[in-house]
Amino acid sequence: MKGWTLTFALAAVFALCVGPFYWLAMAATHANADIFSWPPRFYPGDHLGENLATLDESIGLANVLQNTLFVATVQTAAAIVVSLLAGYAFAKFQFVGRNAFFVLLLSTLVIPGGVTIIPIFELMNEIGLIDSYPALILPNLSVPFGIFLMRQSLLALPDELLDAARIDGSGELRVLWRVVIPVMRPVLAALAVFLFLGAWNDFLWPLIALRTPEMYTLPVALATLQGLAKTDFGQVMVGTAISSLPMMILFLVLQRQFISGLLAGATKG
Known part of the structure; x- marks a missing residue:
């Protein structure tokens, strides 16, 4: 029973x-x-074909998907590099104020994202990047959670393994490429899923930073389908389904690395 x-x-x-x-x-x-x-x-x-054709006519589906994929891919790749390098420094190097800087970094996790939108917008506007891809990508390169995950995982990596590579004549970048990255592959995959999901579904900041419809990402473009008097939910549904599909595929492909990466990140504090 x-x-x-x-x-x-x-x-x-x-x-x-x-x-x-x-x-x-x-x-x-x-x-x-x-x-x-x-x-x-x-x-x-x-009515799938009709809904798809109407959606394409309304938002330019191919262009919107291209924008979203480009921003999400570049942002994810760049944020992983920054997270890996910062996490490696916090885990394997001794420098003045290391623990204090790490605590300061973790303290940013409790700051609501909406609080930083105005200063980030003013900065991007001051340097003339509003309505451009860099305006979407640059503010999201430093991810405190990603740095924390990299640091916690790298603490479990034996220092002797890195020292052996250095004795063989490898520089730090070569040690990262030949030793650290292969060992960290499951954790990197887990972080990639998190970062890509956040970049793909990001709505508020692209809505504020973009002005030209040709630059819109998918969440922003789908929001324009909401009318004051009438909304074609056929378009909304097919657009939402298309938006959800890449994330399902990504998770199914990387689910083993995703789970093992999360477990690896919790093995040592």
């Missing part, structure tokens, strides 16, 4: 987690008037 109870509970949790995504996928195939009809239509419709 206990086994059946556990099975039922897990099935219920699975349905709660997967149900909204299934309904989203089905709603994307129906006409606007049928999406919120009762009873709900949990079966495929025949």
Whole structure:
């Protein structure tokens, strides 16, 4: 009896987690008037092509996806490099004020992101980067959580392994490339999922920093579909489904590295 109870509970949790995504996928195939009809239509419709064509006409889907993919990829790659280098320095080098700087870095985690938007906007506007890709990427290069995760994981890496590479004549960058990165690959994959997810779904800062519709990322472009009097939810649903698809694929591909990377990050404090 206990086994059946556990099975039922897990099935219920699975349905709660997967149900909204299934309904989203089905709603994307129906006409606007049928999406919120009762009873709900949990079966495929025949308006997917029409919704997709209308969405492309409204926001320029290919261009928006290209913008979003470019910003998310570059931002993720650059933030990983910064996090790895900073975490390596905090974990493996002795310098004056190391612990104080690390505590100061961690203290920034409690600062709400909205508090920094105005000074960041003023800075980007002062140097003339508003309505450009650098305005979206540069403020997000330093990720305190990423630095913390790298530092905690690198603490578990034996210093003797790094010293052996240095004795063989390797510089610090070569030690990073040949020794640290291969060992840290699961943690880097976990951090990449976090960072890419945040960059792909970022809405508030791109909404403020961008002016030209041709520069819009997907979340900002989808927000323009919300009308004051009427909203074509067919477009919204298919756009939201497209927005969710890359993250599902990324997580499924990297799920093993993601889980092992999170566990590795918690092995040593």
